[in-house]
Amino acid sequence: MRKGRTFIISGPSGVGKSTVLKSLLAKRDNVYFSVSATTRAPREGEEDGVHYHFIDVDMFRDWIGKNEFLEYAEYVGNFYGTPKKYVDAAMDAGQDVILDIEVQGAIQVVSKRPDTVRIFIAPPSWGELERRLVERGTDSPEKIQKRLLRAKVEFQTAHTYDYFVINDSVENAVRELDAIMTAEHCKPTERMEIISGQ
Amino acid sequence: MRKGRTFIISGPSGVGKSTVLKSLLAKRDNVYFSVSATTRAPREGEEDGVHYHFIDVDMFRDWIGKNEFLEYAEYVGNFYGTPKKYVDAAMDAGQDVILDIEVQGAIQVVSKRPDTVRIFIAPPSWGELERRLVERGTDSPEKIQKRLLRAKVEFQTAHTYDYFVINDSVENAVRELDAIMTAEHCKPTERMEIISGQ
Secondary structure, rough: OOEEEEEEEEOOOOOOOOHHHHEEEEOOOOOEEEEEEEEEOOOOOOOOOOOOEEEEEEHHHHHOOOOOEEEEOOOOOOOOEEEEEHHHHHHHOOOOEEOOOOHHHHHHHHOOOOOOOOEEOOOOOOHHHHEEEEEEEEHHHHHHHHHHHHHHHOOOOOHHOOEEEOOOOOHHHHHHHHHHHHOOOOHHHHHHHHHHHO | OOOOOOEEEEEOOOOOOHHHHHHHHHHHHOOOOOOOOOOOOOOOOOOOOOOOOEHHHHHHHHHHOOEEEEEOOOOOEEEEEEHHHHHHHHHHHHOEEEEOOHHHHHHHHHOOOOEEEEEEEEEOOHHHHHHHHHOOOOOOOOHHHHHHHHHHHHHHOOHHOOEEOOOOOOHHHHHHHHHHHHHHOOOOHHHHHHHHHH
């Protein structure tokens, strides 16, 4: 059976990542979109195991001690992490796994699992990213400027990623992500059994 | 403008490479299928510049001296080579280039141009390759056994290729080749201008 692979997809806030990923998941079969664990309280409408695995700080600490996270981070007083067990179960079942995580988390995952594929989604330009953040209407002008600055910082490490997808249109970005996932299954390491079996 | 890239596609005789490549060329725009130069005499129906660039031995020697080949080889008394000039002209025009060459030629090209992408097309099994060679009906049983042996020798180096496509069906092989070409244009090195321009 085809082995699943793990794909990290990073990109600045406002780049349109969630729209792109939704469309990608509709297009490809056999994909597990990783659900993070968090110590943050559930918001209205958020379901445990769907939006997040909601756990308390003691359990989060316990999981860190048992090396049960692929990566974890703290963000405004709450902890977020990617539990290994769901990722491994999906891969064992032949599913590809998508991790929607940031640059710092990507570094943690790749140090543990170097065969993880890293894809960075970038806006066509900074002006366009700003326009999208303004249009979204969820942030104050000050917050938008902070997000842009943070995006520029993240962008400095984008060249270390394996692939670089420009979200100039959802259709084009999804086409490229789909191609990357297909291509990565054609690596000789993924087909070693076929090669050595011949 | 998007820069063209060069893709080497290798695979044993009988694997169905020409059918796959014909279908790939029909699917993708902006692809130049490299035409080799040869000292062999044209066969019935072969056109100069279409099937081969037909040149004499003196000119072939001259081109070697001027370093005008990306790779060249001798095969049953005739010389065959990939002229750089057509490849470079296509890439400068933003076209991707496909080189249909063997493992030895691929090594020569990559030593000159390490960013060349190497794709190996393999049959689903040796039994299937034999069946296809027999079905083709162009070779004697002895010749078929020689081709199979040669295929097994070539196959020993297939793991050094960047990608490995199994031609279990033309549709699937073309889908994978198409994905690989799209994915390779998403490498950060290909988008450095966009990255540094941001």
